[in-house]
Amino acid sequence: MSEAEPLVPFTNLRGASVHVEVSRIGRVLSGLVGAALLTFAILFLFVGLNKNNQITQLQRAGVVVDARVSACLGELGGTGSNAAGYSCKGSFTLDQKTYDVTIPGDQLRLPGSSVRVVTLATDPLLVETAQRLKGEHSSAGVFVLPAALLAAFILLIGAVRLHRGGSRVR
Numbered sequence: 001m002s003e004a005e006p007l008v009p010f011t012n013l014r015g016a017s018v019h020v021e022v023s024r025i026g027r028v029l030s031g032l033v034g035a036a037l038l039t040f041a042i043l044f045l046f047v048g049l050n051k052n053n054q055i056t057q058l059q060r061a062g063v064v065v066d067a068r069v070s071a072c073l074g075e076l077g078g079t080g081s082n083a084a085g086y087s088c089k090g091s092f093t094l095d096q097k098t099y100d101v102t103i104p105g106d107q108l109r110l111p112g113s114s115v116r117v118v119t120l121a122t123d124p125l126l127v128e129t130a131q132r133l134k135g136e137h138s139s140a141g142v143f144v145l146p147a148a149l150l151a152a153f154i155l156l157i158g159a160v161r162l163h164r165g166g167s168r169v170r
Contacts, residue, residue, distance in 0.1 A: 041149035048142030062118035
């Protein structure tokens with residue numbers, strides 16, 4: 001606490017005044033926002049890397065199997081008054097083992113029908129429809145959000161340092 005920043009009474013509580021150091025609140029809030037920005041930047045970076053890796057693995061080492069649709073449920077969107085798509089469950093057999101999966105996509109499929117999906121022998125629960133996988137590709141676009149969050153973090157750090165440097169001059 002410096003002499004340049006006097007404590008301002010915030011309120012009285014049973015005759016005792018409560019003092020708030022505004023600069024300390026600003027530092028704490030800046031720290032929390034900075035930590036959140038950096039955390040989310042790192043989190044979304046790893047999510048993007050993982051998504052690109054999954055696409056690449058399915059395209060290079062994927063095994064095409066036929067999944068048998070067991071059921072589809074309608075999903076509601078917005079206020080719950082309109083259909084937003086369907087979520088379908090199915091199963092397939094790979095290496096003499098049966099796997100129950102959620103079939104990617106949002107279209108209605110008839111129970112008992114068959115869908116071509118691509119999976120990995122090393123991770124059979126990772127599936128994508130063969131049709132959708134044709135249009136997928138690894139993309140640098142998954143790094144836009146992490147880069148923007150990191151830029152916001154750097155700008156915040158710069159603003160805090162600029163503010164601290166300016167308050168020392170007084």
